[in-house]
Amino acid sequence: MRYLLTLEYDxxxxxxxxxxxxxxxxxxxxxxxxxxxxxxxxVVYASGRTDAGVHAAxxxxxxxxxxxxxxxxxxxxxxxxxxxxxxxVALREVPSDFHAQYSAKKKTxxxxxxxxxxxxxxxxxxxxxxxxxxxxxxxxxVLALFEGEHDFKAFGNTGSGVKTTxxxxxxxxxxxxxxxITVFVTxxxxxxxxxxVMAGCAVAAGKGKIGVDDVKAMFSTGERxxxxxxxxxxxxxxxxxxxxxxxIGV
Amino acid sequence: MRYLLTLEYDxxxxxxxxxxxxxxxxxxxxxxxxxxxxxxxxVVYASGRTDAGVHAAxxxxxxxxxxxxxxxxxxxxxxxxxxxxxxxVALREVPSDFHAQYSAKKKTxxxxxxxxxxxxxxxxxxxxxxxxxxxxxxxxxVLALFEGEHDFKAFGNTGSGVKTTxxxxxxxxxxxxxxxITVFVTxxxxxxxxxxVMAGCAVAAGKGKIGVDDVKAMFSTGERxxxxxxxxxxxxxxxxxxxxxxxIGV
Numbered sequence: 001m002r003y004l005l006t007l008e009y010d011x012x013x014x015x016x017x018x019x020x021x022x023x024x025x026x027x028x029x030x031x032x033x034x035x036x037x038x039x040x041x042x043v044v045y046a047s048g049r050t051d052a053g054v055h056a057a058x059x060x061x062x063x064x065x066x067x068x069x070x071x072x073x074x075x076x077x078x079x080x081x082x083x084x085x086x087x088x089v090a091l092r093e094v095p096s097d098f099h100a101q102y103s104a105k106k107k108t109x110x111x112x113x114x115x116x117x118x119x120x121x122x123x124x125x126x127x128x129x130x131x132x133x134x135x136x137x138x139x140x141x142v143l144a145l146f147e148g149e150h151d152f153k154a155f156g157n158t159g160s161g162v163k164t165t166x167x168x169x170x171x172x173x174x175x176x177x178x179x180x181i182t183v184f185v186t187x188x189x190x191x192x193x194x195x196x197v198m199a200g201c202a203v204a205a206g207k208g209k210i211g212v213d214d215v216k217a218m219f220s221t222g223e224r225x226x227x228x229x230x231x232x233x234x235x236x237x238x239x240x241x242x243x244x245x246x247x248i249g250v
Numbered sequence: 251m252r253y254l255l256t257l258e259y260d261x262x263x264x265x266x267x268x269x270x271x272x273x274x275x276x277x278x279x280x281x282x283x284x285x286x287x288x289x290x291x292x293v294v295y296a297s298g299r300t301d302a303g304v305h306a307a308x309x310x311x312x313x314x315x316x317x318x319x320x321x322x323x324x325x326x327x328x329x330x331x332x333x334x335x336x337x338x339v340a341l342r343e344v345p346s347d348f349h350a351q352y353s354a355k356k357k358t359x360x361x362x363x364x365x366x367x368x369x370x371x372x373x374x375x376x377x378x379x380x381x382x383x384x385x386x387x388x389x390x391x392v393l394a395l396f397e398g399e400h401d402f403k404a405f406g407n408t409g410s411g412v413k414t415t416x417x418x419x420x421x422x423x424x425x426x427x428x429x430x431i432t433v434f435v436t437x438x439x440x441x442x443x444x445x446x447v448m449a450g451c452a453v454a455a456g457k458g459k460i461g462v463d464d465v466k467a468m469f470s471t472g473e474r475x476x477x478x479x480x481x482x483x484x485x486x487x488x489x490x491x492x493x494x495x496x497x498i499g500v
Contacts, residue, residue: 008368008370008371008372009371009372010371010372010374055372057372075368079368079369084369084371084374085371085374086371087368087369087370087371088368089368089370118325118329118337118338118339119329119334119337120258120337120339121258121259121260121334121335121336121337122258122259122260122305122307122376122487124260124334124335125375126372237372
């Protein structure tokens with residue numbers, strides 16, 4: 001039997017999703033709890049790695065069980081074993097050929113910014129601060145460029161094994177409230193660091209350091225424009241992963 | 251010269267506002283930084299204590315300086331000395347008879363709740379979780395009772411030196427979004443723990459443990475109804491303190 005977990009985690013204390021020697025990771029926490037419940041070593045396969053410090057509201061990961069699980073009971077037991085900063089928010093059965101990474105159709109990430117001269121203690125855990133002056137229209141103009149199918153080579157830190165750097169971004173939009181800007185990006189896949197570099201480009205535009213043409217040039221040349229930062233991990237959240245599965249009742 | 255600081259802090263690491271022996275407090279952090287900048291021992295007087303773990307988006311506190319301060323420069327220097335979880339978001343000059351506690355006209359607190367079967371890692375720092383079933387209408391009906399002038403004796407942990415337990419609540423309302431309820435309460439003053447007990451009453455009503463009549467009886471008898479909890483500190487934030495001062499430009 002194959003099961004799909006939806007996981008929420010606060011990434012602050014973790015060296016990311018993926019199991020590593022000499023570092024605490026979310027995968028290790030989940031696998032340890034599953035091993036205790038299922039009685040044998042269990043591997044969880046996530047939709048993708050999240051980097052050190054990155055959060056998830058809806059990471060997806062599958063695992064196999066030899067026995068049929070009472071889903072709500074199992075999830076409750078799993079949460080009792082998991083630490084406070086990692087919880088399973090849903091559990092469902094999936095077909096045996098389902099794969100959390102390869103079956104994923106869309107992923108949505110958020111990136112949280114605020115514009116202020118003063119660092120905000122209450123937002124320091126999950127936001128990236130931008131100092132004024134800041135031109136929100138220029139920020140939004142660059143954000144809009146990301147929609148569509150593009151070669152994002154200049155936006156990713158290409159690791160080994162990436163076959164193509166072309167990705168489709170279905171939506172790149174922002175919610176603006178007071179001094180806060182939350183960016184939501186939905187795509188069919190993301191290169192390593194891609195959302196943090198995209199946010200860095202839009203911020204650089206808002207700060208007047210680059211313009212729309214510089215970003216267009218990044219698509220055509222595959223070279224990152226100067227002065228583009230990979231923004232900090234703490235403001236990035238994997239919001240959800242879509243598989244086109246039938247909705248389940250709660 | 252008397253100055254009024256507006257302070258934002260994450261209360262998680264502090265034993266509250268007020269200076270104590272053998273415990274780290276926000277007052278101590280601010281006074282230590284002020285002493286460094288002003289060159290002599292400086293006492294800060296807050297609008298009131300916040301309890302251990304309680305946050306502030308706009309605590310107000312005054313102090314005296316023998317020299318005239320370049321306000322924005324001073325605030326910048328102060329923030330450089332303060333820890334990441336305490337920052338001065340504003341600084342203004344006030345008359346010499348101004349007092350952060352006694353001149354306060356209104357205070358607003360917020361209390362953050364979410365209704366969920368599962369603990370939420372990303373909300374654990376600043377929210378209190380309520381398990382379903384929960385009747386939001388009953389919650390709101392009790393919340394509305396708090397508006398007006400009442401004897402809040404049953405809602406406060408009366409410390410020494412409280413002359414009267416009558417307080418005026420100007421507004422008690424809630425913002426509801428998805429599974430979250432944020433309560434905002436504005437009043438001319440609050441007894442110790444009063445907002446956390448008020449929130450506890452409204453939650454007990456939402457859970458069907460008490461009704462509107464029980465809360466009315468609390469006003470008339472001064473006795474707390476059974477089963478009312480003082481909700482946790484981590485979800486409480488002192489949002490702002492109003493003095494009726496002239497607005498200042500930014």
